[in-house]
Amino acid sequence: RVFIPFYTGEVVTAVFGDQASYERLHRTVLIMGLLSLASTVFGGLRGGSFTYAHATIDRQIRNDLFRSVVKQEIGFFDMNKTGEICSRLSADCQTMSNTLSLYMNVLTRNLTMLFGSLIFMFTLSWKLSMITLINIPIIFLVNKIFGVWYDMLSEETQNSVAKANDVAEEVLSSIRTVKSFACENYESSRFMTFLNVTLKIATRKVFVVIGLIWSNELLQMGILTIVLWYGGHLVIDNKVESGLLVSFLLYQFQLGENLRELGEVWNGLMQAVGASRKVFEFIDRPPRVENTGTYAPDAMTGKIEFRHVAFSYPIRPDLPIMEDLTFTVEPGEVVALVGPSGGGKSSCIAMLEHFYEPTSGEVLIDGVPVREYDHKYLHTKVALVGQEPVLYARSVSENIGYGLDKYDDDMVQKSAKLANAHTFIMNDTTDGYNTNVGEKGSQMSGKEKRR
Ligand SMILES: Nc1ncnc2c1ncn2[C@@H]1O[C@H](COP(=O)(O)OP(=O)(O)OP(=O)(O)O)[C@@H](O)[C@H]1O
Ligand SMILES: [Mg+2]
Structure with missing residues (x-):
């Protein structure tokens, strides 16, 4: 795509210039056609590869995070609420993998285009290029300042989203208690309070975005005006060809577009940095209580x-x-x-x-x-029967066999008989050992769960 503005200018010269000819027109149009075809083919391949990269990165980050979190000691879960951890696992991982793949894609494309355009621009006219070039550091500086600000707000956003998620998680997982206290409205307004915090942060983000768009647009329109004015002079004075000015202007637009997208990438990357900080903090955290013991004697007396x-x-x-x-x-x-x-x-x-x-x-x-x-x-x-044992939303057999690497129906039934559970499993459930016990075993009585 980097070559296309150049050949567009060539086509203009082939039509309007002193050396206008059919032969030149056909040749340049053919080259442009081939270039467009190649750019389309590679563009598609690039999109496809990054989509695949996205999926694999996403799987990797979530897997690493989940593995690390379940290995943490119980004290970790006293400190970090479930909803918050789940938010890291869903929203933050999503932001990270989205950014890594989508923005890496946009970043590589834009950088290539940016440097390509610059090379062409300098070859076409170094005078016009200098006018454009003076502005680039200013644009980058402006984007950098807004980027840092944006990064701060992004981290705040992720944190407040995590807190709201935590409220939702807590309420939904104890919905019976909420209902028995008739607290539906109370919980809804509590959730809303947290959403409002997120909204407030977003309102501050609005100013960053407005500032960013204004300064970028102003700078770009400014250089465009100067280039048009000065370039027009050069053409009228016959110092450059009109086709060249067309090419240059197209590169100029291209460059503006690239810089704008790079600015967006920068903000996106900052967002990912905000999200990834907590994710990596969890991934890299060594558990305070390590389960690295290896002692496993054949027999245990139980003192x-x-x-x-x-x-x-x-x-x-x-x-x-x-x-x-x-x-x-x-x-x-x-x-x-x-x-x-x-x-x-x-x-x-x-x-x-x-x-x-x-x-x-x-x-x-x-x-x-x-x-x-x-x-x-x-x-x-060491076995423990709690007052409110936890069952998983799986079948009765899977719940009985939980924790064993290998077990069969006989073993399950034998232990159920020993625990006096076989009769009610067979008589009082719809599917016997295959009955799903419901989330946290909510479809079983307290005593049934304990047995
Ligand atoms: N996960 C925890 N994090 C921090 N403090 C805790 C935690 N669990 C219990 N505690 C505190 O430790 C103390 C002892 O709690 P523990 O659950 O061992 O009491 P208990 O003797 O079993 O009481 P009960 O008869 O009510 O079951 C209590 O003051 C409690 O507030
Ligand atoms: Mg107790």
């Missing part, structure tokens, strides 16, 4: 020991939950932890599951700290 354990939650480090806690549970012993609400009973269990590390002291099973056990092995040995 549980807490040795001088001190603990506080990472989110509230100065609120001690336990101080110098020592006790032993012998294998086969049934032990009840009794204490006031908020006394730290559930926290003991959380540490036994290696959700948190004690601040000091040790939590041991069979004399080995839980941290040294293989992650998967530990969780086949």
